Amino acid sequence: MIADLVKARTSFDHDTRLALWRGEKVVLPSDTPSKAFGYWTWYRSAIGSASELGLGARRGWKALPAPEKDLSIVFISGGVESTYLDAILPLTIRRMSIDNLPKLSEATTHEGYLAILAVLLGYRVCHLGIEGSKFGTEDYEKDGRLTVEFSKRWVCEWNGYASPYQVVSMVHDMTRFQLFNWVVEHRLDAGLKSCFGYTDEKKWCGECFKCWNIFTFYRALGRDPRFRLSTKAWLRYNTELRAYIETGVDKFGTLSDYKELAQCGYSLDQDKEATKWLS
Ligand SMILES: [Zn+2]
Secondary structure, X not given: OHHHHHHHHHHHHHHHHHHHHHOOOEEEOOOOOHHHXXXXXXXXXXXXXXXXXXXXXXXXXXXXXXXXXXXXEEEEOOOHHHHHHHHHOOXXXXXXXXHHOOXXXXXOOOHHHHHHHHHHOOOOEEEOOOXXXXXXXXXXXXXXXXXXXXXXXXXXXXXXXXXXXXXXXXXXXXXXXXXXXXXXXXXXXXXXXXXXXXXXXXXXXXXXXXXXXXXXXHHHOOOOOOOOEXXXXXXHHXXXXXXXXXXXXXXXXXXXXXXXXXXXXXXXXXXXXXXXXXX
């Protein structure tokens, strides 16, 4: 019974979210509580959706039942944040690899999708690895699309909407570089999967933004990167970083991490040794 109620509501949440992303018209049941209508109104505006959103003539709102058990889940991507969470969270928390998730929508692995999925799977608490630089921003570009589903505001809005189901970030006070530093100190970096072109055969393509990002983190710690970065990627993303420093335009949404690297005394331009690991 409870599973049917949860399923009905989570498919409603999933479909509503997707329709707003696609700019389609959304008609909510006439008995939608004002708090829920408020959430979707806020979400629509926050992602800049062109959708029409209103209440229809028919009733049919599905309230979420309380979870039967107080269970928690963490979604593991293998990246810096999830490697940290995987190491510190108790073993009793269920882990689910995002590689095994159904590819349901164009926004598959965004935090909002994971939050809905956690409810569907019956977990009251969903641990998401939202680190400080994302948590502190109102919106963020991911995979070429703007999302708000990293922000403190979204976590608050969602937790009000989906209560008593909750999204929690245990790393929101940490920067990505701090997390990386911890992962390296605890010798967990061999398991990192951060590259956009990751395959079982090749963990680091050496060409993408993520490879450059991790490469520079290793260098800022004065360490040997575990892979070779292409000279082309090195020059391209260094140029983007300089552009960000000069203009404040952060094309990748994570260049603000580099303020911290600068504070640690690391400068790309002065890192003459880095070229040793370029290909
Ligand atoms: Zn790569």
